[in-house]
Amino acid sequence: MHLALVTLFAVAEETAKAGKSIGLGVGGGLGAVGAGVGIGIIFGKVIEAITRQPEMRDEITAIQWLGFALTEACFFYGLVAGLLAAFIV
Numbered sequence: 001m002h003l004a005l006v007t008l009f010a011v012a013e014e015t016a017k018a019g020k021s022i023g024l025g026v027g028g029g030l031g032a033v034g035a036g037v038g039i040g041i042i043f044g045k046v047i048e049a050i051t052r053q054p055e056m057r058d059e060i061t062a063i064q065w066l067g068f069a070l071t072e073a074c075f076f077y078g079l080v081a082g083l084l085a086a087f088i089v
Contacts, residue, residue, distance in 0.1 A: 020086045027082040035075035042067045 046064040050057050 024082045024086040027085075028079055031075045031078035031082070035071055038071040038074075039068060042071065 042064060046060055049060050053060075
């Protein structure tokens with residue numbers, strides 16, 4: 001009886017570890033995809049804007065880097081949250 005209970009708890013613990021690992025992988029992967037799509041949209045729109053108004057290139061480029069930094073920050077916040085969930089909880 002006790003051996004069966006110990007085996008059940010061991011399996012449950014391994015299942016929980018596997019679930020955390022899968023959750024971290026899926027969360028990090030989706031965060032990376034979202035950041036990639038966001039960055040692609042930013043740079044695509046910058047190319048369109050500079051093509052339409054080349055005289056505003058410096059202002060558009062400054063705004064572009066701000067959008068890039070904020071998009072990357074969102075990804076890293078998600079990654080840190082996933083790591084915290086995987087290793088702390």
